[in-house]
Amino acid sequence: xxxxxxxxxxxxxxxxxEVLGPNCCFWCVVGSEEIRRLSQNLQxxxxxxxxxxxxxxxxxxxxxxxxxxxxxxxxxxxxxLAQARRRCAAKILELYxxxxxxxxxxxxxxxxILVDLCFGRMEKDDVLVLSKGHAAAALYTTLSLxxxxxxxxxxxxxxxxxxxxxxxxxxxxxxAIPFGTGSLGHGLGLACxxxxxxxxxxxxxxxxxxxxxxxxxxxxxxxxxxFASQQKLSALTVVVDLNGVQGIGYTKNILNLEPIVDKWTxxxxxxxxxEDGNNFGSLSRAHEAVKNSPAPRCIIARTVKGHGISYMExxxxxHYLPMNEEHYAQAxxxxxxxxxx
Numbered sequence: 303x304x305x306x307x308x309x310x311x312x313x314x315x316x317x318x319x320e321v322l323g324p325n326c327c328f329w330c331v332v333g334s335e336e337i338r339r340l341s342q343n344l345q346x347x348x349x350x351x352x353x354x355x356x357x358x359x360x361x362x363x364x365x366x367x368x369x370x371x372x373x374x375x376x377x378x379x380x381x382x383l384a385q386a387r388r389r390c391a392a393k394i395l396e397l398y399x400x401x402x403x404x405x406x407x408x409x410x411x412x413x414x415i416l417v418d419l420c421f422g423r424m425e426k427d428d429v430l431v432l433s434k435g436h437a438a439a440a441l442y443t444t445l446s447l448x449x450x451x452x453x454x455x456x457x458x459x460x461x462x463x464x465x466x467x468x469x470x471x472x473x474x475x476x477x478a479i480p481f482g483t484g485s486l487g488h489g490l491g492l493a494c495x496x497x498x499x500x501x502x503x504x505x506x507x508x509x510x511x512x513x514x515x516x517x518x519x520x521x522x523x524x525x526x527x528x529f530a531s532q533q534k535l536s537a538l539t540v541v542v543d544l545n546g547v548q549g550i551g552y553t554k555n556i557l558n559l560e561p562i563v564d565k566w567t568x569x570x571x572x573x574x575x576x577e578d579g580n581n582f583g584s585l586s587r588a589h590e591a592v593k594n595s596p597a598p599r600c601i602i603a604r605t606v607k608g609h610g611i612s613y614m615e616x617x618x619x620x621h622y623l624p625m626n627e628e629h630y631a632q633a634x635x636x637x638x639x640x641x642x643x
Contacts, residue, residue: 375582375583375586375587379422379582379586380582380583380586382421382422383414383417383418383421383422383582384582386417386421386447386448387413387414387417387582388637389447390413390416390417390440390443390444390447391410391413391610391637392634392637393443393446393447393456394406394409394410394413394439394440394443395625395630395633395634395637397439397442397443397456397459397460398439398624398625399624399625399630400459400460401459401460401461401624402624403439403460403468403624404620404621404622404623404624405436405437405438405439405468405621405622406439406608406611406614406620406623406624406625407545407547407607407608407614407617407620407621408434408436408437408440408514408545408607408621409437409438409439409440410440410607410608410609410610410611410614411437411543411545411580411605411606411607411608411609412432412434412437412440412512412514412543412545412605413440413444413580413609414579414580414581414582414585414605414609415512415541415543415579415585415603415605416430416432416440416441416444416512417444417582418582418585418586418589419444419510419512419541420444420445420448420450421444421447421448423510423589424508424510425507425508427505427507428507428508428509428510429480429493429496429507429508429509429510430478430510430511430512431480431481431483431489431490431492431493431496431509431510431511431512432470432479432483432489432512433483433486433487433488433489433490433492433493433511433512433513433514433517434483434484434486434489434512434513434514434516434517434543435469435470435482435483435484435485435489436468436469436484437514437543438466438467438468438469438470438484439459441470441479442455442456442459442466443456445476445478445479450477450478451476451478468484469482469483469484470482470483470484480492480496486514486516486517486519486520487517487519487520487521487522487523488522489511489512489513489517490511490513490517490522490523490526490527490530490540491522491523491525491526491529492511493509493510493511493526493538493540494526494529494530494533494535494538496509497509497530497535497537497538497598498533498535500537506537507537508537508538508539509535509537509538509539510539510540510541511538511539511540511541512540512541512543513540513541513542513543514542514543514545514548515542515543515544515545515546515547515548515553515559516548516549517542518542518559518562519548519556519557519559524569527566527569527571528569530570530571530598531569531570531571531597531598532570534596534597534598535598536595536596536597536598538598538599539589539592539598539599539600539601540566540571540598540599540600540601541600541601541603542562542566542600542601542602542603543579543603543605544559544562544579544602544603544604544605545605545606545607545616546607546616547607547616547617547618547621548621549621549622550618551618552618562602563575563602566600566602570597570598571597571598571599571600572592572595572597572598572599572600573592573599573600573601573602574587574588574589574591574592574599574600574601574602575588575601575602575604576588576601576602576603576604577604578604579602579603579604579605580605580606580609580610585601585603588601588602588603589601607620607621608620610636610637610639611632611633611636611637612632612636613629613632614633
């Protein structure tokens with residue numbers, strides 16, 4: 303199974319691709335005839351067939367180089383992240399049930415993305431901007447359980463006078479939340495500004511921006527993409543939570559984003575695709591594929607709305623619906639399924 307592919311922006315001539323399998327990574331300049339010869343090697347044949355889908359039919363591109371690299375995330379790290387994900391998911395469900403509120407499906411689709419960042423990828427001074435602010439419960443929970451927010455604050459979620467409102471606060475009261483977000487299309491521009499500031503302050507840190515399908519409907523997002531590319535904001539990593547569902551329907555029917563990889567690549571980003579964006583191994587391989595790029599990076603995480611809860615998965619209504627007692631009990635039961643680890 304292919305987990306992701308990387309297309310190097312700005313390359314002229316033979317096309318460079320990187321394809322990551324479950325145990326290895328292949329990075330090469332490809333041509334269809336060379337890949338067909340490669341397919342005769344039993345070790346690589348299962349991936350070579352996939353390569354053929356990524357090249358032009360002319361067969362005129364030459365294979366210049368082929369490198370096989372190990373690319374397996376540490377299994378202990380994956381287990382630790384899965385345990386953190388389970389704790390966070392249980393807390394998210396508790397918060398939404400307590401508040402009688404919606405946006406549960408949106409929080410669950412990006413949960414692995416946030417856990418991967420908060421429990422593994424981010425260092426102390428790194429900055430996280432959740433542009434899809436309607437998934438605030440997922441943000442609050444991952445920040446809290448990763449010791450970036452006092453856990454006692456979670457009990458105030460959605461209550462009068464709380465700083466943990468339905469969308470991230472604008473007050474600056476929480477150090478780990480630099481801006482209030484949720485009006486889609488603004489998060490990436492804010493993240494770009496933070497990354498750009500490093501040139502004037504002398505500070506060094508990474509900036510991560512998590513976007514939704516709906517964010518990518520907004521012109522302000524693409525203005526920020528242009529800015530990031532023009533300014534070569536190498537500290538910036540964008541993760542698009544591409545769950546295919548937005549507030550009023552399915553993305554493909556509202557404003558189709560495909561071919562989304564080509565779009566981000568053409569704007570000058572180094573792009574990798576996590577084909578299973580709710581899988582920590584897939585996310586890790588995607589980040590690894592672009593981590594050394596001098597250009598800003600974009601991870602396209604193909605996720606599932608309401609991931610892990612059967613009656614919520616890929617259902618438009620769970621963008622908004624709250625849970626009743628029966629829903630909550632079933633969700634907790636399904637959360638205990640070891641296959642989610």
